[in-house]
Amino acid sequence: MSFTELGLADEIVRAVSEQGYTTPTPIQTQAIPAVLRGGDLLAGAQTGTGKTAGFTLPILQRLAKAGPMRRPKSVRALILTPTRELAAQVEESVRIYGKYLRLRSAVIFGGVGINPQIAVLANGLDILVATPGRLLDHMQQGTIDLTQVEILVLDEADRMLDMGFIRDIRKVLAALPPKRQNLLFSATFSDEIKALADGLLNNPEMIEVARRNSTADVIAQKIHPVDRNRKHPLLSHLIKSNSWTQVLVFTRTKHGANKLVEQLGKDGISAMAIHGNKSQSARTRALAEFKDGQLQVLVATDIAARGIDIDQLPHVVNYDLPNVPEDYVHRIGRTGRAGATGEAVSLVCVDEHDMLKGIEKLIKRSLPREVVPGFEPDPNAKPQPIQLRSGDMQGRGRQPRRQGGNAQEPAQNRARKPGNAGAPAKPAPQRGAGRKP
Structure with missing residues (x-):
């Protein structure tokens, strides 16, 4: 037709x-x-x-x-x-x-x-x-x-x-x-x-047109088990050894995104971050350079999971798993668009095993595990609490939000409550558009 x-x-x-x-x-x-x-x-x-x-x-x-x-x-x-x-x-x-x-x-x-x-x-x-x-x-x-x-x-x-x-x-x-x-x-x-x-x-x-919460078949998905303190070295290794030229990387927090950009820079890998603490001009510039191929790695929080549309984006990496399972679908959906093939890699430490179970339950499939030689995780490592958002170690409920605001942006800074008539609200890892997510 x-x-x-x-x-x-x-x-x-x-x-x-x-x-x-x-x-x-x-x-x-x-x-x-x-x-x-x-x-x-x-x-x-x-x-x-x-x-x-x-x-x-x-x-x-x-x-x-x-x-x-x-x-x-x-x-x-x-x-x-x-x-x-x-x-x-x-x-x-x-x-x-x-x-x-x-x-x-x-x-x-x-x-x-x-x-x-x-x-x-x-x-x-x-x-x-x-x-x-x-x-x-x-x-x-x-x-x-x-x-x-x-x-x-x-x-x-x-x-x-x-x-x-x-x-x-x-x-x-x-x-x-x-x-x-x-x-x-x-x-x-x-x-x-x-x-x-x-x-x-x-x-x-x-x-x-597709099974609820399913992921595109054209996206190859896999898990790399790794210790929490070796994620950055593993990511650098994957980028360099596989000659990845355009990689979208998702982190859980804004601080984590900034830190990873700094670490990758020291490894000779060009990277920029996009998140709510960045000015709109900085976000627009980073996205434009990434789309044009000038930037090798774009590190993003979940605010970008629905707003990045790049033809033939080959690789998406979950540096941190999202605390909302549905966000996994949206993150990896940045690759494999319009019928093109793509690869989604998740670096998973012992702290994130429950998150991984939630994702696999949602998408109704078990994701293949592949240990990268030289980055074998410690089998005796114990899980630690995960920082779901900056300043929120346990992720219990939303953080308080500022009241008030200036004359130009009164709505952005008022408290917004999650929820919806007749249904419980889900936790939100990011704040709304127009404010600092």
Whole structure:
């Protein structure tokens, strides 16, 4: 099947073709016609399968067909994402695929000045991609009008719940007109997601193109058992001995990411970190250099797990296992995208054995173990408590969050509570977009 057969306009198909895409993916084949029909949709697919185009293409089609109807400060289609990086990535897709259409789009997130965003919103937009915290800022300052929203998309909804955004989402929903199309996209379907869908969606179509919480078959996964104090030497050994030129490495904490970058630098390996304590300009620069191949290693916390889309990324390394099993799926989903092959390696010490069991239970498979010669773990080593987040040794509950904030970012610094009607909240390893995760 071609994109034209899905009912998309020639202008959209032309833009898609220029990006080298001729055949829609399974999620696109099912989601595009469903969105074009105008009903609500609950869609799940493995990360890296073209989910973003699954909703951006038909949204562009629907808005273009209706013609421009912008009013000052108004928005016709609102796409909410959990992180700044993902928001920027989605809006880039909107611009690329809509290049031959007379539609205006923009992206807003925290960590940058709000005044340029106010100027962009003033004339009205067809499509706005936003993180919840910064969107609330604009709502409170009266710089955006959501009463004209025709289409709402919650992208990576599971991650937004993990990051404690449910209260913010409810505030946004309260400002929207009751008559609208709702699209909920998620890489995983949890009970919390289904509870959210029940309260948000009206008789939705449901699409699930892969087994729940599964990992892509094109990703080769393996575990390297190693002692906790030998992870860094092992990582350097793997990078050098295998001649890895582009490696995305995930750490559990911001401090751990910074420390690893310093250690790799001493080994002659170029690396930069991306996490919530980095300025937005530093995060953007690191990601750009990594995508361009100038940077050999990008070290990231889980904030980046949903916002990095790199063609042919060959290697993902879990330097630390995530404390939320679902995050393993999203981390390794940065490789093996759009049908390409990839390799996901996890360095696992004795402290993380319970985490590994949780991951294997989630993905319903046992991951192969491979001991690297010279890095054999001590069989008598005893597990120690794991620092799940900076400043939180036991990981029991969320850390207190600052109240207040400045005039430009009041929403980012208010406390946000996890949870969701009718379902217990899951622990969140990172804080929400627009604040320091």
